[in-house]
Amino acid sequence: MILTGTLITAALILLGIVLVLVLIQNFLIVVPPNRVLVISGRSRRTEEGDTVGYRVIRGGRAFRIPVLEKVSWMDLTTIPLDLSIENAYSKGGIPLKIHAVANVKINAQEPQLSNAIERFLDVPRENVTNIVRDTLEGNLRGVVATLTPEEINEDRLRFAEALIEEAEHDMNNLGIKLDTLKIQNVSDVGGYLNAIGRRKAAEVLKEARIAEAERNAEATQAEAQALQRSQVAQAISQQAILEEQNKLEVRRTELNAIQLSRQNEAAVQSELAKVRATQNFEQEQAALEAALRQKRAEAQRQARMVEAQQNAEAAEVEAQARQRATIAQTTAQQAILERENQLRVRKAELEAIAAARENEAKVSAERARVVAEQQLEQERVILNQKRLEADVVAPARARREAELLAAQAAAAPIIEEGRAKAEAVRLMAEAFRQAGPEGERAYVLNMLPGIVEQFAAAVQGMQIDKLTVIDSGNGQATKSAVQTLPANIISMVEQVENATGVNLLSFLQNTGKPQGNGASAVQPSGPGSVKPDASFGG
Template identity: 40%
Template sequence: MDQAIGTMAGAILPAVLQITEQLAVTVGIAAAATVVGLMLFSWITRRFLIICPPNKLLVLSGRRRATEDGRSVGYRVVAGGRAWRVPVIETAGFMDMTTIPIYVAVQNAYSKNSIPLEVHAIANVKLASDPRIVMNAVERFLGRDRAEIQRVAKETLEGALRGTLARMTPEEVNEDRLKFAAEISDEVEEDLEKLGLQVDTLKIQSVSDEKEYLDSIGRVRIAEAIKRAEIAESNARNEANKEAANAKALGDVAQEQAQKAILQKQNELRRIRAELEAQAESEEKKAVAAGEAARATAEQELQRIRSELEQIRLQADVVIPWEAKKSQQEYEARAQAAPIAENGRAVGEALKLIADTWRAAGPDAKEIFLIQQLDQILADVAARLRHVAIDDVQVLDAGDGRALPRLVSGYPAMVAAVLEELRASTGVDVPAILGRRLEAAAGRAPAPAGGAR
């Protein structure tokens, strides 16, 4: 069996090796064909795929094609992007679409008023972006350099500039340069479209003339402006003088009115001050009169108190001792008339009666003794009141009318204060003693006729 297997393996192995060799050859051929295909595609792409930058125009010439307006042309235009060129049949060309600066200067170009002017301007021209117009540039400038395009555009702009100047006055050209540039652009637009070009910008740099016509216009206008400025300055100065005069007049009037107002206020202040002084003097006089009246009332009250005290003193010094002495004399007479044995008893009775009399007086005995000294006490009170001097009195009333009565009531209050000091220092209550004495005197006095009080 092993021999049979070895025989089979020996027969199969050469076939496998042969198949492997054929497969390797096939893979190598396929790889080589792929590489060759890629290289061929890359070469074809680089050769026939054309990339156009955005600032250039690609023109493929060779095959005829119909345009939008029905014309048949032998080229096609690509503005930026890419396009395939048909080998052998088409050729490729580029045109530059960047701007071309053109300096335009014309001399002795006559304006509308036949004044020769010299104008300098700068323009930026480029190929048109419109596909219909750019074909004109392709037909006229393909393969020509930028200098040729610049020359043609400059000559066209100079012609348009001279044509525009012929329709405008020097004043219009010099004063409104934007309008002048717009007129030139409108004038040259149609001509440039025929060339496949367009104007991006056009600026007028200067306008002058050899006859100094514009300078004379400027001098006249400057003179007019100076004249108007002088007139305006004179008018302004006159207006300022008028305003100053009016302001001064108004200021004088205002000052006079202010002086009048000040005088009025001063007069009113004097009047109010006089009224206040008169009122204060009147109140002062009233206060002085009230003080004098209060002092007189206090003196009268003091005299009344002196009279009452004098009556009480007389009663204590004369009446009571006289009554006691009378009783004593009666008892002495009885004693003298009685036997000698009765003398002692009579004397004892007399002494007892005297003792009973003083005992009956009770606390009044002490008061009676002190009342005998009231002359000196009241003299001292009057002396203290005489020392109170009132010169000027200013009364300030709170609006309730009580200030003056309070001032008048001060004098009796002073007497009461002095008597209160006497009571506090000696224990003698003069008003109380006088009250009790008066009540006692009223009790002993006979009733008036008719029982009327």
Template identity: 35%
Template structure:
């Protein structure tokens, strides 16, 4: 029984001691912090030995009497930044306001810088250190930029400041998560003038853009109107084409009917003309018969009568010529018997009737004398007799009789006498 009590006492003492050890020397590390157990030397990643060991995201037991435990908060710290009269490039003093989010580095090797420089400092002291560091970097960045560069692109300015401050903060074991520039101003109103200038330029650009947009709108409207007009013309052209095709189809359709109608009219006209031709043919025959009876037959009869009369006149003329030829022959024989002088006298006596006849045929003509010219060889009497005979045969005038009347002293048509 005593042994049991002894064992229970020993067990209770061990349990109490274990509880006491767990309560005082067992540490649990939160996700937003890091545990530092100082006292024992350990080797870090780069091979360097340090006098502490780190615990992050877990738990560990402090070695009594040999180690001391520290907690380091890794949560964000919001730092308000304000820099006044920071001279920019060009000598213009600027006032810059911003906000930064920083925290203690939780990764190696930067965390070792934080342990060496910030372990044991309060959170307020860390924020002040980070603020002074950032403000110094901010002044340095402003000195390398003009007010226009700072004011025109705050994002680029913040990026340059972030790059400039990273090295300094890393040396302190801090990490800059974010940096925003809230406001930039100056007491000489330089930025206001830049703003007004930029505003004027923006207004100018806006007006130019508006004018360009208006011009582009007008151009586009004109182009749309052109396209619409072209489409309208194309539509009207298609309508006109369709209408023309319809008219052609109608014309082709009507052409057959018109051709048939014209053919019927022409056929009827041809039939009428053929009938009229037959009628006219009969009429021509009738007229021919009538002309034959009224004109041709009497004309033929008259022709026959004229031919018979001409034959009778010709027979009489022939008989008269024969009688005259016989008389002339007897006259020539008597002339030959009587001698050359008798025939000349006879011829001269016969010349007067010839002259009267010629004078009657040519009124208002006075014949003073008549001269007979021998056209061939021979005596004058022979040639004269031949001429008178030819003249009598041609004209029916007996020159010898005319000469006889002239020899008897008969007056001429104009009252004068011819001497033989």
């Protein structure tokens, strides 16, 4: 019994926990960041002091009281809108067709969120999209009425800003936030914007014509100046080349003279060194010979003295005297040999000095020749550079300037022709504008032969040899065949009206009637009739 009671108690506790979790799961609501939770059923006071019967939770979680409170959701994600209006009359009465795209969403800020809750709570998203689209299209028409077609087409940023400013009040009242608004396309059925574009293109072509004529004149003048500059530059270059050639010849002559002078000077120095060496050698040789003769004379004198002494002395001294004479003679011979050796050494030294002087002279002459050749080669390189400048660079520069001027001259007629066409179109449009309805009728009547020719060209190659009318027995076949021609003509006129928007029958009926201002109808075949085909053809 105790175990059974314990199990029952545990089961009841577990059941209670499960019930609590189920209740929490059902009554605890988690709000994602892209949605707004609206719990209605109990009154509360707002910060402004108003009493409302709901509370709003943006993100987080909240508990709802069962039975007493109801849960609703509002989606904060973007709503893309495709705005397209037709026959929106702009300033000046020109109907326009405008296509734009916008991105809107429920505004999550107060008081716009309260406005959105009051208007769109539990409303299908498609209905919200339609309401916002209709409101923005109405604002778009209102802004278009305050701007000209040129302002709308040229300054779309200003147009979009004006539209956002116009729609902001209505969007705040609805609780909607306008994230982006972009104008995709602006067009008109009557061709007003195309006419403006053609007029501006005509003005540009006119300016191009004028500029072409001016550029042609400038190109011709510049070409003549370039040719003149080229000829002058070529003449100056030729003169400079001749001057440099003359300078080169003069310099070559000077260098040859310097080289020859240095070679002669080196030869003179070499000969002078040889002569000096020979003189020194002869002088030293003469001095050595004189010293040798003096030594010989001194030796002979001493020998004679010794001999005289020997004769005077006794016989025992004779041997000693001979010995001393022999020694003296040997000493003299040795001195002579030493002097001869010194003479040969000095002669060799002098010959070496003379050879060195001669080599130095040759080296100086070779160095002078090499320096002269280097200077001559440098001047030859400078001359070749100047010849290349005159023969290749200067003519190439002149040809480039001439080709540039020729290209400008070739482009100028095309530009000026376009300007002339534009001016013709402008003059024709001005004439039609001044003529009023009469000019319009004249234009249509002048265009009518061309339209008929185009229709006739479609069946120009068709050849009918025989036309057979088959009667069904009532006798009306021929009558029906005859009545087909007027019906075909009327059908052709209706096709022209559908293609161009011009009612030819009305124009033909009004052509012969007098106008309210007393002017007669314009005749298409008269000498003053306007021929737009010729004008458009340039």
